[in-house]
Amino acid sequence: MKRLRAWFLAPSWTVMLTLFLAPLVIVCAYSFLTRGVYGGISPPWTLESYQRLADPIYLAILWRSFWVAGISTILCLLLGFPLALFVSRSGKRKNLYLSLVILPFWTSFLVRTYAWMFLLRDTGLVNTALQKLGLIHDPLPLLYNNGAVVLGLVYGYLPFMVLPLYATLERLDPNLLEAAADLGARPWVTLTRVVVPLCAPGIRAGTILVFIPCLGAYLTPDLLGGGKSVMIGNLIQNQFTNARDWPFGSAISLTLMVIVMALLMTFIRRDQEALL
Amino acid sequence: MKRRGLALTIYALAAYLFLHLPLLILAAFSFNQSRFTVWQGFSMHWYHAALEDSQLMEASWNSLIIATVATVASTIIGTLCAYGLWKRSSPVLAGSLYLSLVTPEIVTGISLLAFYQWIFRFLRVQLGMHTVILAHTAFSIAYVVVIVIARLRTMDGQLEEAALDLGANEWQAFRHVTLPVILPGVIAAALLAFTVSFDDYVITSLVAGVNSETLPMVIYAIARRGVNPVVNAISALIVVGFGSLILLSERLRTT
Amino acid sequence: MNRRIFLLGVTGLAACTRDTRPRLNVFNWSNYIAPDTVPKFEKEFGVRVRYGIYESNEEMLARVMGGNSGWDLVFPTDYIVKPMLANDLIGPVHRDLLPNLGELEGLFQKPEWDPELKWSVPYMVTAAGIAYNRKLIPPPRAWADMWDPRLRGRLTMLDDPFDTIGACLKKLGFSVNTTDPAQLGKAQAEAVRQKPLVRAYLNAEARDQLVSGDVLAAHMWNTTAQQAMDSSNEVGFVYPLEGYAVYPDASVILRESSHPELAHQFINFLLRPDIAAANAVTARTTTTNAGARKLLPPDFRDNPTLYPSREVVARGEWAKTVDPSTQRLRDRLWTEIKSA
Numbered sequence: 001m002k003r004l005r006a007w008f009l010a011p012s013w014t015v016m017l018t019l020f021l022a023p024l025v026i027v028c029a030y031s032f033l034t035r036g037v038y039g040g041i042s043p044p045w046t047l048e049s050y051q052r053l054a055d056p057i058y059l060a061i062l063w064r065s066f067w068v069a070g071i072s073t074i075l076c077l078l079l080g081f082p083l084a085l086f087v088s089r090s091g092k093r094k095n096l097y098l099s100l101v102i103l104p105f106w107t108s109f110l111v112r113t114y115a116w117m118f119l120l121r122d123t124g125l126v127n128t129a130l131q132k133l134g135l136i137h138d139p140l141p142l143l144y145n146n147g148a149v150v151l152g153l154v155y156g157y158l159p160f161m162v163l164p165l166y167a168t169l170e171r172l173d174p175n176l177l178e179a180a181a182d183l184g185a186r187p188w189v190t191l192t193r194v195v196v197p198l199c200a201p202g203i204r205a206g207t208i209l210v211f212i213p214c215l216g217a218y219l220t221p222d223l224l225g226g227g228k229s230v231m232i233g234n235l236i237q238n239q240f241t242n243a244r245d246w247p248f249g250s251a252i253s254l255t256l257m258v259i260v261m262a263l264l265m266t267f268i269r270r271d272q273e274a275l276l
Numbered sequence: 277m278k279r280r281g282l283a284l285t286i287y288a289l290a291a292y293l294f295l296h297l298p299l300l301i302l303a304a305f306s307f308n309q310s311r312f313t314v315w316q317g318f319s320m321h322w323y324h325a326a327l328e329d330s331q332l333m334e335a336s337w338n339s340l341i342i343a344t345v346a347t348v349a350s351t352i353i354g355t356l357c358a359y360g361l362w363k364r365s366s367p368v369l370a371g372s373l374y375l376s377l378v379t380p381e382i383v384t385g386i387s388l389l390a391f392y393q394w395i396f397r398f399l400r401v402q403l404g405m406h407t408v409i410l411a412h413t414a415f416s417i418a419y420v421v422v423i424v425i426a427r428l429r430t431m432d433g434q435l436e437e438a439a440l441d442l443g444a445n446e447w448q449a450f451r452h453v454t455l456p457v458i459l460p461g462v463i464a465a466a467l468l469a470f471t472v473s474f475d476d477y478v479i480t481s482l483v484a485g486v487n488s489e490t491l492p493m494v495i496y497a498i499a500r501r502g503v504n505p506v507v508n509a510i511s512a513l514i515v516v517g518f519g520s521l522i523l524l525s526e527r528l529r530t531t
Numbered sequence: 532m533n534r535r536i537f538l539l540g541v542t543g544l545a546a547c548t549r550d551t552r553p554r555l556n557v558f559n560w561s562n563y564i565a566p567d568t569v570p571k572f573e574k575e576f577g578v579r580v581r582y583g584i585y586e587s588n589e590e591m592l593a594r595v596m597g598g599n600s601g602w603d604l605v606f607p608t609d610y611i612v613k614p615m616l617a618n619d620l621i622g623p624v625h626r627d628l629l630p631n632l633g634e635l636e637g638l639f640q641k642p643e644w645d646p647e648l649k650w651s652v653p654y655m656v657t658a659a660g661i662a663y664n665r666k667l668i669p670p671p672r673a674w675a676d677m678w679d680p681r682l683r684g685r686l687t688m689l690d691d692p693f694d695t696i697g698a699c700l701k702k703l704g705f706s707v708n709t710t711d712p713a714q715l716g717k718a719q720a721e722a723v724r725q726k727p728l729v730r731a732y733l734n735a736e737a738r739d740q741l742v743s744g745d746v747l748a749a750h751m752w753n754t755t756a757q758q759a760m761d762s763s764n765e766v767g768f769v770y771p772l773e774g775y776a777v778y779p780d781a782s783v784i785l786r787e788s789s790h791p792e793l794a795h796q797f798i799n800f801l802l803r804p805d806i807a808a809a810n811a812v813t814a815r816t817t818t819t820n821a822g823a824r825k826l827l828p829p830d831f832r833d834n835p836t837l838y839p840s841r842e843v844v845a846r847g848e849w850a851k852t853v854d855p856s857t858q859r860l861r862d863r864l865w866t867e868i869k870s871a
Contacts, residue, residue, distance in 0.1 A: 006360075008356045008357065008359055008360035008363075009356070009357055009360040009361070009366065009369060011352075011353040011356060011357070012353050012354070012356070012357035012360075012369060012373075012417060012421075013369060015353060015413065015414055015417060016369065016372045016373065016376070016414075016417070019388065019391070019410055019411065019413075019414035020372060020375075020376050020384075020414055020415075021372060022391060023384075023387030023388050023390060023391035024375075024379075024387050026387060026390045026391055026394060027383065027386065027387045027390060030390065035855065035859075036617075036618070037617055037855050038613065038614030038615075038617040038618060038852075038855065039592070039596070039614055039618065040596060040618060057866065057867060057870065058866075060870065061866075061870055064870070079291065082284060082287050082288070082291070083287070083288055083291045085284060086284050086285065086287070086288035086291075087288075089284075096522075096523075097288075099467075099522045100292060100295075100296075101292075101295065102467065102468075102471060103296075103515065103518065103519055103522065104295050104296055104298070104299050104515070105471050105475060106471055106474060106475070106514060106515065106518045107299060107302075107511040107514050107515055108475060108477070108491060108492045108495045108496075108511065108514075109475050109477060109492070110477060110492055110495050110496050110499060111302065111495055111499070111507055111508075111511045112298055112299070114499050114507065115298030115299065115301060115302045116298055118298075118301065118302070118305075119297075119298060119301060121740070121745060122740075122745040123743050123744075123745055125301060141684060143731075144730055144731040155294075155295075155298075158295070163423075163468070164426075167423075167426050171430055187281075205422075208377075208378065209377070212377075212378040212380070213378075213380065213381070215380070216379075216380020216381065216382060216383070217380075218382060218478075219477065219478070225731075226729075226730065226731025226732060226733065227690045227731060227732035227733070227869065228726070228729065228731060228732060228869070229869070229870060230866060230869040230870040232380075233380060233382055234869070235866065236380070236382050236383065237382050238862070238865075238866070239862075240382075240386050240593065241587075241589035241590070241592075241593060242589050242691075242692055242862065242865070243858065243859075243862040244589075244592070244614070244858075245858075245859070245862065246386075246390075249386070250386075253380070253382075253383040253386070253387075256380065256383070257375070257378075257379060257380075257383065260378050260379075261375070261378075264374065264378065389593070389597065392597065392599070393596070393597035393598070393599065396597060396598065396599040400599075401599065402599045402600070402601045403594070403597075403599060403600055403601060404601065481590075482593065482594075485600060485601045486556045486581055486583065486600065486601035486602060487581065487601075489583065497561060497584060497585075497586060500586050500734070500735060500736065
């Protein structure tokens with residue numbers, strides 16, 4: 001019996017060990033090395049990269065990243081919950097509506113980002129429409145700011161919130177809702193006091209699936225933010241490209257992952273509704 | 277469960293509009309005669325350009341192959357893994373899968389690049405389709421496991437017990453009892469894995485080789501040079517293509 | 532079962548009839564070659580060429596750093612050649628395989644970064660200056676004009692640390708290649724001062740916004756500006772009075788290449804005056820090839836953006852490799868500017 005179960009897990013073990021954990025160990029090692037003369041890595045071993053990180057400027061970047069990621073996650077939750085609710089109550093058409101949520105994400109993420117740039121530019125559709133309607137006179141600076149970045153992130157990660165929410169909502173026992181109604185609760189009260197708490201696992205899962213990628217995002221802040229504000233993802237990417245400082249980039253990456261793991265451990269209790 | 281209410285439906289409509297609006301705009305302007313935001317007449321010119329662009333076509337083909345192979349591999353491996361984890365928990369494996377989900381793409385990308393560079397010192401392996409496929413498989417597995425295990429948890433474990441009691445071995449129980457029940461979850465997982473793979477830019481751009489340019493890479497290159505409706509055209513084609521696939525599969529399911 | 536065997540057979544046959552001509556893998560900047568150059572080469576030499584493109588040196592470097600990228604020929608900017616050499620990425624240039632080397636302009640036969648042309652062969656040259664929309668009156672003439680409060684929200688700077696810090700250095704009268712931390716610090720302060728006016732840090736993306744008038748003044752490479760001017764009379768370009776950075780690009784054969792002789796043949800082919808001229812015209816750049824310059828169409832040859840007058844050329848400063856300690860300082864300053 002035990003042999004078969006091992007056989008089930010062996011392929012994943014192999015893949016995870018070779019293609020995920022081993023590379024991470026390499027990055028960990030890199031973070032303790034020195035930058036090569038013109039880039040890359042070289043001995044000696046040193047803690048210098050981590051010491052550099054203690055600088056307030058990098059802490060400020062981390063803080064800003066948390067802030068942007070946090071707002072994006074909350075917005076995803078607020079916008080995604082009703083949508084997930086709608087899909088879960090669509091009876092036979094559930095899968096169709098779910099697929100419609102995912103469909104835009106089969107065009108390239110970059111294309112969707114460029115579509116938003118197209119819409120938000122000074123001469124873009126939104127401004128042109130508002131001007132034609134006489135609501136504004138000069139174009140609004142909708143692009144190249146933090147707001148645009150949040151919009152881009154919310155748009156990009158909404159399905160990662162909707163899918164887990166939908167998964168828990170779908171399994172919701174309708175009898176519970178009936179019971180609540182029978183006890184005299186109005187729909188809104190049922191929603192907040194019954195539905196939402198029962199969806200807690202889905203909310204937790206969705207929050208993680210959205211918050212963490214947003215934290216490490218770099219394309220969206222770069223494209224929609226006009227390169228004007230640096231988030232952790234941009235910082236890491238810059239180290240591996242312009243600065244060619246692999247050790248420092250690795251150190252930042254590892255620090256980010258440690259922070260993320262710490263967050264996860266406090267947020268996700270190892271109970272049955274855990275993600276895995 | 278039809279208690280949807282008008283407010284919810286209106287909201288959903290608005291939400292879908294939000295999700296699809298950029299695409300509709302993109303599609304509309306893919307028919308624009310001129311390159312710029314000003315509408316200057318209907319034209320299929322950009323579609324011709326897109327289909328004649330050999331680099332774009334080759335990249336699309338590469339993306340399709342990579343996504344398909346990676347999806348098949350990660351779905352199989354992931355489903356087996358989910359089943360194994362469901363039966364018996366393995367904190368280390370679950371932890372690594374979790375970690376792979378939450379590691380920022382840039383970190384995964386450069387770690388794989390560093391890994392391949394190290395491998396290269398011992399085996400003369402070059403960057404190419406295989407390195408991309410392996411990378412995609414690796415990061416897709418966690419998604420598959422998450423979805424399939426969620427589905428498994430809704431399943432009654434007693435069905436399997438019954439099968440085992442009736443004389444089936446574990447593999448038969450899995451194949452003939454559990455698998456059919458979780459199949460919708462497996463398909464949903466495969467769908468997500470395909471999406472994630474097809475759409476990936478960051479990791480792919482780091483580990484791709486000479487002959488393994490993917491569609492997101494080409495689109496990024498084109499779009500970085502400014503507005504180009506060829507990008508609109510190819511996006512519209514992709515959406516229509518996949519959209520039809522979904523509609524078709526829905527039709528097949530419900531008939 | 533039969534169908535599977537049939538399919539296998541067909542695939543096998545298809546594999547056998549695979550193209551066996553040698554293939555050269557060339558990795559170059561986007562839009563940096565005439566459309567028929569590669570087909571002509573393939574035809575004349577009976578080979579295949581895979582032509583890939585990139586948008587920045589960093590992108591190219593990230594791929595070839597490991598020595599297993601599969602590319603044969605790449606085109607770094609001059610200041611990247613030294614780091615590539617230091618990382619043992621470059622294979623030697625055999626001058627005897629390049630009879631057309633004499634076609635290069637005298638200046639580029641002994642370039643600063645590789646005086647004996649042992650490792651690289653100059654290709655084309657770009658420079659950074661100010662592109663502007665003619666709605667802006669008076670038009671900018673110097674870097675100092677990019678700090679004009681009138682331009683708030685309507686100006687863009689390049690998203691490149693060397694370029695933007697370089698512009699600030701030039702504004703203050705320093706060299707773009709300076710290693711003096713005090714000078715670099717002052718340049719960073721200038722950039723931070725300018726930031727509230729900056730709409731975004733953009734490279735080629737600014738081109739369309741310049742044409743449409745969203746942007747009135749853009750820090751831009753002369754090739755991009757020329758492309759903008761091709762599509763609109765509304766756009767002009769100027770080399771700032773304080774001076775500007777110049778970036779020669781060169782072709783380099785990677786050490787990992789399995790076709791060095793073929794790579795040499797391709798470089799030699801690119802050095803042919805007619806080919807070089809066609810490339811320069813398509814890419815809208817300045818060629819390093821004297822023979823090609825004679826073949827350029829007159830309006831191109833006298834184009835002040837791409838072939839400026841002697842006195843403008845004298846104001847230009849070639850970009851040099853940044854030494855490691857300064858690199859770290861520059862990187863830190865760039866992070867500070869971007870997160871200000």
